[in-house]
Amino acid sequence: MWTYIAIAIGGTIGCWARFLQTNLVQAVYGRDFPFATMSINVMGSFLMGFLFIETLERLTLSPPLRTGILTGVLGGYTTFSTFEMEAVLLAENGEALKAVLYLVLSVILGFGAAFGGAYIARNL
Helix, strand or coil, rough: CCHHHHHHHHHHHHHHHHHHHHHHHEEECCCCHHHHHHHHHHHHHHHHHHHHHHHHHCCCCHHHHHHHHHHHHHHCCCCCHHHHHHHHEEEEEECCHHHHHHHHHHHHHHHHHHHHHHHHHHHH
16 A cells, blocks of 8 residues: 555645646747657666665665655656657658657667666676
């Protein structure tokens, strides 16, 4: 039961963080390109890589708390469903090049961020 509670609380925190970051990034960069979602996906990938390793190899957390952070907070924060829909909308609006650029950059940067997070966590 505590795991479900931790996921619910973490999910709420992650959703708030996503909403805040979306508004901030769109205020700075506009809405012509989905920079907000891409930045969330890259940051979320980094945090997942970093916190997964930290909480597995260095920090001792209860299983409900670890799940609340990794599944709840990061699951509420990252936006891959939105990411996919934004790529579809770009393609449907005749901006196939932007859609492909968005997909490729998000996946490559996200992988690099997750790898970097795991690397930093292991080498601190």
